[in-house]
Amino acid sequence: MINGERSIERPLRWGMVGGGRTGQVGYKHRTGAQRDGTYRLICGAFDLDAERGRDFGTKIGVAADRCYGDYKELIAKEAGREDGVEVVSIATPNFTHYEITKACLEAGLHVICEKPLFFTVAECDEVAKLAEEKGLIVGVTYGFTGHPLVHQMAAMVKKGMLGDIRIVDMQYSHGFNAGDDVGAGEAVKWRTNPKTAGPTFVLGDIGTHLYYLSEVVLPHMKIEKLLCDRKAFIPTRAPLEDHATVLMHYDNGARGRLWVSSVDAGNMGSQRYRFVGSKASVEWSDSHPDQLIYEVQGEPNRTLHHGMPYLEEESLAYDRMGALHTEGLGDSWANIYLWIAQAIDAKRRDDAFLKGHHYPGIEAGTEGVRWLENCVRSADAGSAWVEFK
Ligand code: NAD
Numbered sequence: 001m002i003n004g005e006r007s008i009e010r011p012l013r014w015g016m017v018g019g020g021r022t023g024q025v026g027y028k029h030r031t032g033a034q035r036d037g038t039y040r041l042i043c044g045a046f047d048l049d050a051e052r053g054r055d056f057g058t059k060i061g062v063a064a065d066r067c068y069g070d071y072k073e074l075i076a077k078e079a080g081r082e083d084g085v086e087v088v089s090i091a092t093p094n095f096t097h098y099e100i101t102k103a104c105l106e107a108g109l110h111v112i113c114e115k116p117l118f119f120t121v122a123e124c125d126e127v128a129k130l131a132e133e134k135g136l137i138v139g140v141t142y143g144f145t146g147h148p149l150v151h152q153m154a155a156m157v158k159k160g161m162l163g164d165i166r167i168v169d170m171q172y173s174h175g176f177n178a179g180d181d182v183g184a185g186e187a188v189k190w191r192t193n194p195k196t197a198g199p200t201f202v203l204g205d206i207g208t209h210l211y212y213l214s215e216v217v218l219p220h221m222k223i224e225k226l227l228c229d230r231k232a233f234i235p236t237r238a239p240l241e242d243h244a245t246v247l248m249h250y251d252n253g254a255r256g257r258l259w260v261s262s263v264d265a266g267n268m269g270s271q272r273y274r275f276v277g278s279k280a281s282v283e284w285s286d287s288h289p290d291q292l293i294y295e296v297q298g299e300p301n302r303t304l305h306h307g308m309p310y311l312e313e314e315s316l317a318y319d320r321m322g323a324l325h326t327e328g329l330g331d332s333w334a335n336i337y338l339w340i341a342q343a344i345d346a347k348r349r350d351d352a353f354l355k356g357h358h359y360p361g362i363e364a365g366t367e368g369v370r371w372l373e374n375c376v377r378s379a380d381a382g383s384a385w386v387e388f389k
Helices: 026-033 050-059 071-079 094-106 121-134 148-159 186-191 202-217 329-348 352-356 362-380
Strands: 012-018 039-045 087-091 110-113 138-140 165-173 223-231 243-250 255-261 270-277 280-285 291-296 302-305
Touching: 012 026, 012 071, 012 329, 026 039, 026 087, 026 329, 039 050, 039 071, 071 094, 087 094, 094 110, 094 121, 110 329, 121 138, 121 362, 138 329, 138 362, 148 202, 148 270, 148 280, 148 291, 165 202, 165 243, 202 243, 202 255, 202 270, 202 362, 223 362, 243 362, 329 352
Parallel strands: 012 039, 012 087, 087 110, 110 138, 165 255
Antiparallel strands: 165 270, 223 243, 243 255, 270 280, 280 291, 291 302
């Protein structure tokens, strides 16, 4: 159980690029990072609008002279300070991730970056090499995989409680883009333009969460081939998709299907995962993250609750509130940020701890981008089956 006791040597000096007043995801980062006292927010370039960013920064407690006009100024000025920033979170639109991550790493700073990490696997490989050379960590904020019951599913699969995995069924959909984009805000504009979003819209925006979570639960299974069908129901979004279906064949013979959509009018259910084995199935949704449906063939269905002693150690280790008291997305993000802090702390000391440590790092970011590349290759070939590479 996590109770806020410090598990790293000292708090990390932390800065943010993006995630300002109008940003959708910035508060999630601050909620996660500041929960356990493992990060201290000391600087930021929070906004494209420098003045608004400065005003926002001071209102969340950052000194005015450390609220910078842009990330280049942040890096330059912080480098000259003895108490300068050590780790920077990047919560900006997709097209900026690569350039800002590289600049931070070049300056000797650890990075925590949003997904989808970059546009291409080649960029990911280049940055992974740079991080390795510099001895730095790149964390990726797949914010839903900190939920303890995700790790319960992984532990149950590992113990063989489901039998051989046969079916992987996942959905992440909402209806917030069911209408057209006339008068749309910045967050929609950059998401629907390939220059700023990258090669995908919903596949990268929400599909990468599904894919990473499935990797956490089923680390032993690799995709052999996939078929992706994508469509822009609102034509102005083409060539990017606001809806997609992906079929997957895994190397153990399992079959997978997922769908992602931002035109699923009226749906507030968000994500749903079902992993079916030869003996039993588990089903979990981020709408009810405290509950896991466990169905054994021929037995009454069970609902498992977070924090209960009957759960596996891997799940209980990440519980924060204890049974009976609700856990939510903020708790999940706190776990993600804690695991990344532990990785950074270990990296500084070159600790063997890192080898067995679970956190979403550059490999997880790269695999997400690889999955997207395969999806696009399939879709562009007329929704053909393609070998996963
Ligand atoms: P947004 O458009 O709502 O906000 C972007 C923020 O970044 C704004 O504050 C903007 O002023 C600022 N910004 C833009 N360019 C900047 C720059 N060069 N320097 C400094 N600040 C800059 O976008 P969003 O929805 O918050 O998404 C940001 C990123 O987070 C995207 O990559 C998105 O995919 C990701 N995201 C992840 C999750 C998650 O659950 N992990 C959820 C939402 C968004």
